[in-house]
Amino acid sequence: MAEFPPIMKLILEDGTEFFGRSFGASCPTAGEVVFNTAMTGYPESLTDASYQGQILVSTYPLIGNYGVPDDRSDSGLPQFFESDRIRISGLVIADYSPEYSHWSAGRSLGQWLAGHDVPAISGIDTRRLTKILRERGTMLGKMVPAGDHLPFYDPNAHNLVAQVSTKERIVYGQGKHRIVLVDCGVKTNILRCLLARDTTVIRVPWDHDPAAEEFDGLFVTNGPGDPQQCEATIRHLQAAMAQGRPVFGICLGSQLMALAAGARTYKLKYGHRGHNQPVIQVGTNRCFITSQNHGFAVDDATLPPGWEPLFRNLNDGTCEGIRHTSQPFFSTQFHPEASGGPTDTGFLFDVFLELMRTGRPVTF
Secondary structure, three states: OOOOOOEEEEEEOOOOEEEEEEOOOOOOEEEEEEEEOOOOOHHHHHOOHHHOOEEEEEOOOEEOOOOEEOOOEEOOEEOOOOOOOOOOOEEEOOEEOOOOOOOOEEEOHHHHHHHOOOOEEEOOOHHHHHHHHHHHOOEEEEEEEOOOOOOOOOHHHOOHHHHHOOOOOEEEOOOOEEEEEEOOOOOHHHHHHHHOOOEEEEEEOOOOOHHHOOOOEEEEOOOOOOHHHOHHHHHHHHHHHHOOOOEEEEOHHHHHHHHHHOOEEEEEEEEEEEEEEEEEEOOOOOEEEEEEEEEEEEEHHHOOOOEEEEEEEOOOOOEEEEEEOOOOEEEEOOOOOOOOOOOOOOOHHHHHHHHHHHOOOOOO
């Protein structure tokens, strides 16, 4: 007779409880509970370092049906994942499919999670859970097997970027344009997008001083947590921008650029996480469909003279990128490298290369 998976409980900090079945590692975990609206791409999401310290809720009702790819690498980079490990603290879904079918699949989602000691729970009313998070805002939570106990944990009280950033300087490629990439939790596809454009990418830790390198452009990556924890990165950005070097920031990188410029950031009520989120280029009617994963945003009302918003979210009006009006600095809050999609804004990597060639402010 087949055994039923063990009972696991999700507890929110307001006391709300959900009961479901464990299908990953049978261990407790705690973190910040967030939701993602994407219909596909769970291997990429689970390995995205921006989810460090977070319990991820997938709003899509069926997860696991195409399994998980193997650990193949290409030029030293994971071929199918956004980093070298699962980054989430726990996974919450409505319905788990242990049977999978896909040309790239090498194991089930449950096997992959268990192998990385990451707990997961299925059978949850994720619609009700998501409504709670939308109405009350992102909350702390914990996942515990029946009979276990664990205190709540607030990941945003810690420097999560220091936890996920590379610990050493790594050089990729031998291209014409030299880019220093400040790794705050870089997604692998960012590296792929840069390397496909005749570049040499020098990947450095989050607190590394770019002044120690020779480069044509500075790239500041995505990453987890509160950007104000990254004081060293902000100082180095200020110095680089004072020299007029081209700078491109994505997600957390956008927030760090704003802080370096003298603006402020703030925590969103429940964040933007998922595919197919519309943004508009400020001053135009150009709309782009984007992939997003962030819990903080730039307060564009605090941008100093010379800076302006570049993109705006069409759902809630939040700032989705900034630019300098006379210097080659710009950023996006969304992910132009999005794997697996949408790819509407992939051209922004070409815009960055054009800035390195010309040194002029961004226009497109």
